[in-house]
Amino acid sequence: MDLRVPTSKTVLMQHLQTLVLRGNSYWIGGVITPAKLPALANKMASRYPVTRDERGRTYDRSKGLAGAHFVAFPTVDGNIAWWVLTSDGKGGLADKKASPDAHVAQHAMRANGHIEFEDYVLLYAHKKDARSVIDAKTGREKQVIKDCSTWTWKMSSKAYGQVLAAIERDVAALNFGRDDVGRLEGLRGTLAYQRRRPLFSGVRTQVLQLHREADSQWGLMRKAWLGRYTLLAAKYGDNAGRLRSLKEITSKHLPKMVRMKVFGATTLGHLLRGELGSERAVT
Known part of the structure; x- marks a missing residue:
């Protein structure tokens, strides 16, 4: 089959998010070796209308038929x-009468049925959304905060806990580190890596929480760091041992997610021939 493949990991996650948001909430999935992909893809195509285009799916739904999508992407270890x-x-x-997979299918809304990928889990979550509106009295634009619920990716509890533990270790060791381009070390490096994650609204909120936690913990240990590294303290003065401010983080380092083009020219055939490198799986 020549089904197309998302162009990057972030795009894959956005694609899955959009599919669920549009009502494709029943799912099955897994990880296989590339050699097993042709048989799997053909089997799923024989069971579900995964090769239909959007116009065809819209027509099917109008007749009470299910729309279906097959999604595949390479993992960092070379599997699919x-x-x-x-x-x-x-x-x-x-x-349940027609699908041979109904007994193993999951529903993305259920607590035990969320879609997971690497460090992330797709959830229907509550969030506060800042929006610009025109004030009826003044005619000027103003920001208002709206409560809303939507599908978003978040770091899994395990992944979030691992980052918290890394922050605690860095703080306890007075490992302030650095976050220069190309060099991520210590506490600053740990935080900089979080800012490189796919910044869906749920992940973005968690990354900001991690920065707040680091700022709080480091604030209690900064004096000890200054006492140990007196030359750096003298060189950098009041800025010595200071993390980037939360204001700088939110305004310059945590951009909101934008809609991206899902597909390029890459198809399942390219996956089979190894023409989509594992580097695509980490972006």
């Missing part, structure tokens, strides 16, 4: 992560 997602309707994963 895959998913089949379908909407409600006849012939989909929720159709």
